Amino acid sequence: MVISEKILDSAGAEIKEYSPGEFIFHEGARPLYYYQIIKGKVKLNNRSEDGKELIQNILSEGQSIGDSLLFLDRSYPMDSIAITECSVLRLCKNNFFSMLRLYPNLYLDVCKAMSGYLYYQYIMMQKNSSTHPVDRLMGVMVYLKSFQKEKTPFSFKIPFTRQQLASLTGLCVETAIRTIKLMEKNNIVEIRNRKIFF
DNA sequence: TCATTAAAGTTAT
């Protein structure tokens, strides 16, 4: 969790509910709120002209959405869309900054969170520029598993669909599927009733 | 080698 829900509540945050597919903000819009997920999954994505989707990140419980843009006078370079049913705490920009003035120690938490997102971006940027689909998919999987306590092989169930993995790595679904099969043959992953274990 | 297209099977809502 970036900031305790209690503090956000006292700062004037409201709880917003989103259904799958609902926009939390649109690309090109001005950032007006701080968002923090209470429950559910949210994606940051771009859609190209030809309809292809690039997912930049999938966020869940306790994570903030697009907070790096709040410190900048720029519009959102991506959409944010609810993937599942979501509860999100929303605090308007002014109150967010008043809160930080009141509790300056919160800056550290905000910085840590942003540092974490930046780290993720570094990893993804590097892995996704590989020409090998295996490297790209491994990038996401290794990153995700790094948060798990259990490190043994095949102990981690990848919480994404193949579609989402493809969109995260810039591959087409079919290639993602074929590559995952290949990884299974090479004992990198295990597939149990269509779920991927790494 | 990977993307694209098409077609069909499967799962989730």
Place this chain on the structure above:
DNA sequence: ATAACTTTAATGA
């Protein structure tokens, strides 16, 4: 039921 996801196969860059 319908949409979303998964899979296979053929073809082309």
